[in-house]
Amino acid sequence: MQEEKLYEIWQTIKDEIFGDLDQQSQELWVSPVSFKGVKENTIILSVPNKYFSNWLITNNYIEKIQTMFAQHLGTPIEVTFEYQHELPTVQETEKIEYEYIxxxxxxxxxxxxxxxxxxxxxxxxxxxxxxxxxxxxxxxxxxxxxxxxxxxxxxxxxxxxxxxxxxxxxxxxxxxxxxxxxxxxxxxxxxxxxxxxxxxxxxxxxxxxxxxxxxxxxxxxxxxxxxxxxxxxxxxxxxxxxxxxxxxxxxxxxxxxxxxxxxxxxxxxxxxxIGRPSFELRLAILKHKAQKQRIYVPEDVLRYIAENITENIRRLEGAFINV
CATH class of the missing domain: 3.40.50.300 (P-loop containing nucleotide triphosphate hydrolases)
Known part of the structure; x- marks a missing residue:
């Protein structure tokens, strides 16, 4: 099966399994998990580190993922992980006891x-x-x-x-x-x-x-x-x-x-x-500041500031103060 089709299946499975989670949990745990590929009858998921694979396992999501992939592909499926960042075992380092004064x-x-x-x-x-x-x-x-x-x-x-x-x-x-x-x-x-x-x-x-x-x-x-x-x-x-x-x-x-x-x-x-702020985010920040300070600033003025200061939130807020 083409990898593009497998990716579509993964998106469908992900939406069905995790769709009921609140937004913060989705952003925290689900968004960083991605479909990496398939080898024989094993699906490979890419996760940042073992915190994420442990979360998937302890919450029984792996069983659901395996079951749904098997239903789509018509064959038993295993899931394995590829880690973007390993969590190495803490090695014994020199222990230094500091006096508490x-x-x-x-x-x-x-x-x-x-x-x-x-x-x-x-x-x-x-x-x-x-x-x-x-x-x-x-x-x-x-x-x-x-x-x-x-x-x-x-x-x-x-x-x-x-x-x-x-x-x-x-x-x-x-x-x-x-x-x-x-x-x-x-x-x-x-x-x-x-x-x-x-x-x-x-x-x-x-x-x-x-x-x-x-x-x-x-x-x-x-x-x-x-x-x-x-x-x-x-x-x-x-x-x-x-x-x-x-x-x-x-x-x-x-x-x-x-x-x-x-x-x-x-x-x-x-x-x-933290990436570069979008226009929508810059405008939302300006509107939030205006609302908190209970002052009226015309929409076109806020949009002008948001359109012209694009890379630095600190400068954006400074420009708002000077309006």
Missing amino acids: PEKTFVLQETFNPEYTFENFITDESNRFAKAVCETAAKQPGTAYNPIFVYAPVGLGKTHLLHAVGNKMLELSKKFRIAYITADKFVSDYVSAIQKNTLDAFRSKFQNAVALLLDDVQFLIGKEKSQEEFFHIFNILFDNKKQIIITSDRKPHDLKGIEERIISRFEWGVIAD
């Missing part, structure tokens, strides 16, 4: 921007998956997706998502201690800790957090000692099932100048990108 620790982010919430993060196909995985992680830190790596060009909402995670976690529990920090501040704080001989205090800030939200990891490029420190902190948090969310302006493998062992850890979990 309460009087020398402090909350890395006392308050998150109250405007940066999931409710205010307007979505379309370009950013919906990134929002969905971050929102799920905020509600189930360390268990749903870990780590999460979000990449996008400047000004498309990565920082908004990190603050939204922080706001949601604190909404669920004021006791959550969240380490939000930019990579360049991580480097400067690490250098300062070396100079002042306060490395234990520096490390305990992260070790005793429920979550690490690291913004703009590309600023670790070329900082070998800072990368080594981050590597050990990452391992400690991951081993203790603490939530880790990293943002970057590029894909993990494009982070030339960051150690391969760190890159591999970014690929253990979910990788989500």
Whole structure:
């Protein structure tokens, strides 16, 4: 049977099996699963990693997929997976025990921007998956997706998502201690800790957090000692099932100048990108801001702004403020 026909069958099966799921579940779990091909009597599905195959198996979707393919093809069918990103077994790494010094620790982010919430993060196909995985992680830190790596060009909402995670976690529990920090501040704080001989205090800030939200990891490029420190902190948090969310302006493998062992850890979990915003999304963002601020802006003015600022949400919002 032609592969094009098999792909059509897969689309039909997918719509029938997953059609009743809510939109977030569809975007989170179903959209990333794709038909890869067939070998003898085995259907090959491509999934990002083992989180997705485990979800399909534990929810009995694989049995349904096999049954429906068998009905369409008239022969028994097995399903196997091809992983886009392997989740390697955590190798034994040097265990470093950091002394917890309460009087020398402090909350890395006392308050998150109250405007940066999931409710205010307007979505379309370009950013919906990134929002969905971050929102799920905020509600189930360390268990749903870990780590999460979000990449996008400047000004498309990565920082908004990190603050939204922080706001949601604190909404669920004021006791959550969240380490939000930019990579360049991580480097400067690490250098300062070396100079002042306060490395234990520096490390305990992260070790005793429920979550690490690291913004703009590309600023670790070329900082070998800072990368080594981050590597050990990452391992400690991951081993203790603490939530880790990293943002970057590029894909993990494009982070030339960051150690391969760190890159591999970014690929253990979910990788989500934020694409260029469509005209419809840009217009929706402007309308949302006008509604929140209870001001009237003519439709043609909003459309003009949306048509002329196409690549950067931050600039788009800045233009709106200046209207």
